[in-house]
Amino acid sequence: MPHTVIVERHGAVALVTLHRPEARNALDLALKEELLAALGKVGSDPGVRAVVLTGAGPAFCVGQDLREHVESLESGAWATQRTVERHYGPIAQALTTMPKPVVAAVHGACVGAGLGIALACDLRVLADDAVLGTAFGGVGLTFDTGLSATLTWAVGAARARELVLLGDTFDAASAVAWGIAGRVVPADDVLPTALEIAARLAAGPPLAHAASKRLVAAATARPLAASLAAEAEEQDRLGRTADHREAVDAFLAHRQPSFDGR
Incomplete structure (x- = not known):
């Protein structure tokens, strides 16, 4: 099976890339488990001083792979997989407690658990084509990946309720205005900008x-x-x-x- 997460080194910076571009980096079981393993590895590597997290292809991450999810519902596997407890929660925990800065380079769609992953990072650089949203209500679910906490901390309780209950998507400019991200750059510049910021962080204390x-x-x-x-x-x-x-x-x-x- 091809790897669904690729880790590269840029000096003291580790670049972690979600790599299911054909599925817009939808989170299937393999990707979730590989991401957890990769975060554990870079988090404990003393040679890594900062991390950049991004997605391959046209999107950052569209959240849970719904095709796999339907199969697990039909087979009954969903009840035993407990993916929120075993994967989404630990991914958020790994990012928020990693003893080194993590920068998300976000482009294209960033919704559901993808938004949760981005908000669990310390800093976010958004491409001007980024489209963000919670998306949970559309499939009859609620927050995961720590998003009930991180989104509320970022935008406040009133807007967090609006975003999850109405489920509207929002653009990069709104994300910056609401406190979710620090800057918006052209799509071609999002990864170089994130790597530049991470290199600056890696040189710090x-x-x-x-x-x-x-x-x-x-x-x-x-x-x-x-x-x-x-x-x-x-x-x-x-x-x-x-x-x-x-x-x-x-x-x-x-x-x-x-x-x-x-």
Whole structure:
């Protein structure tokens, strides 16, 4: 069987590509399992300092492969596969807890679980041809891939309700206006831009990046006092690292710092 996820290295950046272009990267069982494995591998590789996630062909990802889903419903396999619990949840968890930044390069259709995957990444670069949406209500389902949390955090509860209940798609400009993404670029530039951002992140302080991801992920689930305590703990730990000392020395010497994760 051909691989449905391709991992390439660009220096300290890992490029992870969903590779079912003929199906617009619809998430079948093979792709979900390969994506989970790939995220685990790049997440634990000390040589990888940042990750770019994209899709091959005309779309980023159109969500669950409905042809496979219908077959699993008819055979009864759906009840035992528990794909939300075994695949979609762990994919979101792997992306949000990976101790390194992940940049989504989104083009074409990005709907359903595809939107969940994009929002589980830390940063998003959108092509000007991107079309996004929740799509769940159209098939009688609701959120998965952490989207009930990540979409609400990004756009607020009122708009999240509107997007899931009405199911309307939206364009890249709206996504930026609502806080889902940081920038829109021409379609041909989306991957080079994401790789450029990831290279910049890869040259940055890996321990501080990991700490920042932890703090942001936990902030919405705990009171301010707990967040203040966590910030103090993270800053105390980072203040004792060689990376912090290197950054201070570099600032005083008017040179670029070199971080090695110590």
